[in-house]
Amino acid sequence: MNNRVVITGLGIWSCLGKDLDEVKDALFSGKSGIGMDMERKAWGYRSGLTGIVEKPQLKGLLDRRARVGLSEEAEYAYMATLEAMKNAKMDMSWVEKNEVGILYGNDSSAKAVSEAIDTIRLKKDTTLLGSGSIFQSMNCTVTMNLSTIFKLKGINFTISAACASGSHSIGLGYLMIKWGLQKHIICGGAQEVNPFAFGSFDGLSAFSIREDEPTKASRPFDKNRDGLIPSGGAATLILESYESAIERGAPVLAEVVGYGFSSNGEHISNSNVDGQIRSLRMALNDANLKANDIDYINAHATSTPGGDFAEAQALDAVFGECNTMVSSTKSMTGHECWMAGASEIVYSTLMMQNNFIAPNINFEEGDEASKKLNIVTKTTEKNIDVFLSNSFGFGGTNSSLVMKKIK
Amino acid sequence: MTNEEIIERINGFLIEEFEVEPEKIVPTANLRETLELDSLDYVDLVVIMESNFGFKVVAEDFITISTFQDFYDYVNRKVEEKKAVVPET
Numbered sequence: 001m002n003n004r005v006v007i008t009g010l011g012i013w014s015c016l017g018k019d020l021d022e023v024k025d026a027l028f029s030g031k032s033g034i035g036m037d038m039e040r041k042a043w044g045y046r047s048g049l050t051g052i053v054e055k056p057q058l059k060g061l062l063d064r065r066a067r068v069g070l071s072e073e074a075e076y077a078y079m080a081t082l083e084a085m086k087n088a089k090m091d092m093s094w095v096e097k098n099e100v101g102i103l104y105g106n107d108s109s110a111k112a113v114s115e116a117i118d119t120i121r122l123k124k125d126t127t128l129l130g131s132g133s134i135f136q137s138m139n140c141t142v143t144m145n146l147s148t149i150f151k152l153k154g155i156n157f158t159i160s161a162a163c164a165s166g167s168h169s170i171g172l173g174y175l176m177i178k179w180g181l182q183k184h185i186i187c188g189g190a191q192e193v194n195p196f197a198f199g200s201f202d203g204l205s206a207f208s209i210r211e212d213e214p215t216k217a218s219r220p221f222d223k224n225r226d227g228l229i230p231s232g233g234a235a236t237l238i239l240e241s242y243e244s245a246i247e248r249g250a251p252v253l254a255e256v257v258g259y260g261f262s263s264n265g266e267h268i269s270n271s272n273v274d275g276q277i278r279s280l281r282m283a284l285n286d287a288n289l290k291a292n293d294i295d296y297i298n299a300h301a302t303s304t305p306g307g308d309f310a311e312a313q314a315l316d317a318v319f320g321e322c323n324t325m326v327s328s329t330k331s332m333t334g335h336e337c338w339m340a341g342a343s344e345i346v347y348s349t350l351m352m353q354n355n356f357i358a359p360n361i362n363f364e365e366g367d368e369a370s371k372k373l374n375i376v377t378k379t380t381e382k383n384i385d386v387f388l389s390n391s392f393g394f395g396g397t398n399s400s401l402v403m404k405k406i407k
Numbered sequence: 408m409t410n411e412e413i414i415e416r417i418n419g420f421l422i423e424e425f426e427v428e429p430e431k432i433v434p435t436a437n438l439r440e441t442l443e444l445d446s447l448d449y450v451d452l453v454v455i456m457e458s459n460f461g462f463k464v465v466a467e468d469f470i471t472i473s474t475f476q477d478f479y480d481y482v483n484r485k486v487e488e489k490k491a492v493v494p495e496t
Contacts, residue, residue, distance in 0.1 A: 064426050068451065130454045131447035167464065 001180035005173075006406065008250040009088025009238030011080035011188075012346050013050035013229050015333055019083055024350045027358040028304075032215035032332050034229050040202075046178045047207035049217050051231025051334040053193045055385055062149065069135030069145050069233050073190035073338075076234035077142045078149065081186060084236040085150070089250050092151070101154025102180050104142045104236075105165025107338040110196040112136035120364075154182050154255045160338075161197035161391040162393025163300075165189055167341025168236065171259035171399055173239040175337055183244045189233030191344035198230045200220070204269070206304060218335075219362035220301035220328035221308050221370035228302040231334030235343035254349050254403045257386075258287025264396025271310035272396060279398035280318045283388060287402040290374045293386055294402070298348045300390040301328035302335045311390065312369035320372060327360035327376040341391035341399060351386040352405055408486060413460075414479050420455050434476040441475070456482070460490055 012019065015033025016026035026033070035052040050190035056079045070078060079384055082202045085091075090100070094299050116133045120126055134142060140158035147156045155176060159169045166189020174364045191197075201207070208227035217307040219225045245252050260283030264275035284291065297315060301308045308328075315326060330336075336343050357380045366375070384405065408416075408426050421427050432441070447468060448450065456464045462485050472478050 064424070127450060127453050127463070128457055162481040279463070370426075 003175045003178050004242035005179055005256045006239050006240055006242050006245050007253045007256065007349065008240045008245045009084035009090065010253060010346050010349060011082065011084030011236040012233070012343060013053070013056065013076045013079045014233035014235070014336065014343055015053050018054060019094065020350065021052055023347070024354060026332065027350060028354070028356060029330065030332065030359045030361045030379055032130055032218070032361065033231065034214045034218055034334050036211060036214055037195070043195050043199070045195070045199065045202045046205060047209050047211065047227070048090060049208055049211060049214055049229045051193060051229065051336070053231070053233045059228040066149050068130065068132030071112045071136035071141040071191040071192065072194060073106060073109065073232065073234065074136070074142045074145045077104065077146060077188060077190040077236065078102065078230070080188060080234040081150070084186070084238050084269040088238040089248065090238065096151050099154040099183065100150070100152050100177070101185040102143050102147050102156050102256045103111070103159060103169045103185055103187050104146070105140045105159045105338050105342060106139055107162055107163065107165050108192065108197060109137050109139060109141050110183040111192055111194045114139070114155065114196040125244045140403050146186070152186070155185060160396045162395055163335065163337050164341050164391040164393035164399040165338040165390035166343065166398070166400055167399035168261065170237060170239065170256065170342060170345060170401055171261060173257050174256040177241050179237055184238065184240045186236060187239050187342065188234060188236035189339035190234040191339035192338045193230070193232035194302045201230060208303060215239065216362050218303045220299065220303045220331050220360060221366060221373065221375055223311060223365040223367045225303045225305060226310060228304050228330070229334035231336045232339055233336065233343070235339055235346045237345060242399060252406045254352060255406050256401065257404045258402030260284070260286060260400040263397045264398070266396055269354040269394055271307045271392060273310050273313045276311060276314035276390070276392060276395055277317050279400045280314060280390070283400035283402050285380050289386065289402065291319045291324070294322070294324050294349065294388050295382065295384045296348065296387040297324055298344045298387060298389040299326050299328040300392045302330050307392070309367065309369050311392070312373055316369065316372045323374045324378050325357055325380070325382065326373050327357060329358055331361040331363065332358070333354050341389070344389050344391070345401060345403065348387045348389055349403060352387060352403070355381060355383050357382050359383070409447055410483055413483055413486060417479060417482060420459060424451070424455055432475060434479070435474055438472060438475055438478050460486060
């Protein structure tokens with residue numbers, strides 16, 4: 001079986017905005033969502049830079065039993081999913097009668113785990129953790145909570161693949177629907193944003209320390225980049241078979257046409273050009289497209305010296321002759337880690353729907369590798385028929401997705 | 408803490424934390440049914456009791472608690488027991 005797979009709903013909660021309209025406007029205007037968290041400095045962080053993400057107010061939206069199990073990232077995921085289901089025209093009565101699955105990317109719940117351990121140490125009594133702690137602490141906190149809240153009856157598990165988690169969730173959802181195993185799957189990625197979550201990452205000196213200019217600190221591909229800025233929130237996409245979307249009268253926003261993946265088989269944190277090239281070529285082959293069919297590339301580029309250098313080489317190797325337009329929305333959002341692979345599909349689909357390419361802000365001068373790329377530095381009007389999005393993670397996990405406009 | 412203060416505090420957290428409508432809190436009403444408590448909710452009730460009154464409720468104690476009045480009486484008794492051990496200054 002080879003079903004066509006489409007996106008019928010999008011939802012977002014990020015440092016660029018709390019819904020699709022806010023985020024679209026921020027992308028168009030090249031607005032940065034980066035600021036400082038002074039609590040991190042008090043905790044001994046090398047960098048206090050972070051995406052500034054508002055906390056949702058769920059009282060009144062969800063009952064107590066549903067709320068107590070939600071970790072911070074699951075709260076974001078709930079808000080993003082609520083928006084995505086609404087614009088996919090999936091109401092609860094329909095969902096309860098149909099087999100809707102969930103495959104969501106998440107790779108930590110550090111705040112919930114840390115606070116629970118602190119309580120145990122202080123109180124010497126595990127009962128005093130309360131009933132929600134376990135459901136907040138597990139990596140599958142998003143899928144276990146959302147599958148309960150939305151009464152889902154299909155596939156149900158979490159994808160943990162470092163900073164490619166969100167992208168692989170979409171890739172796996174695409175394969176399941178393509179092969180006829182599921183008709184509708186909620187895909188996405190979530191990322192907590194708090195001092196518990198990023199300490200070990202900060203400890204690797206991976207973060208930018210351009211603290212005097214927060215909105216200029218994330219500068220993917222720029223020669224003077226000095227590290228990434230952690231960020232988060234959640235992004236949800238409703239994936240569905242084309243037949244189901246038409247049958248339901250759902251809006252068809254884009255078609256998922258290609259998924260490529262690979263593992264570097266080398267260093268645990270260093271990027272690898274060959275692994276990325278294999279992922280890119282696999283995605284193009286799966287989509288039955290050539291490099292020059294891609295109108296826009298949303299790069300993984302996080303603003304780290306080594307990572308961006310490797311990706312620029314990989315992109316040049318595959319797309320160098322096509323002069324394909326490239327930008328990294330992480331220049332505005334920071335690195336949304338487990339969420340990034342999903343949020344960047346949301347951002348790029350918004351660009352495709354509204355005929356523009358969001359700028360790679362703060363790019364002033366390329367380095368030896370990135371100067372070979374066609375990096376978009378100003379918001380550019382452009383009809384996008386096909387785009388590709390890259391996501392790479394620790395452990396050498398790579399994922400590339402190709403999306404096509406439905407005509 | 409007087410008996411009235413205890414009742415006021417209990418009703419306060421039941422309304423705030425368990426989102427029970429104030430008019431449903433009647434001394435003779437069944438606690439479990441009114442609050443729609445399941446096994447997980449009892450765990451949260453233990454946490455709230457500890458943070459509000461400083462004593463640990465054990466699961467067996469709930470067996471004897473049926474109505475809101477039973478609950479008030481139980482808390483009152485435990486607070487008095489605690490006072491006897493640690494006199495208020």
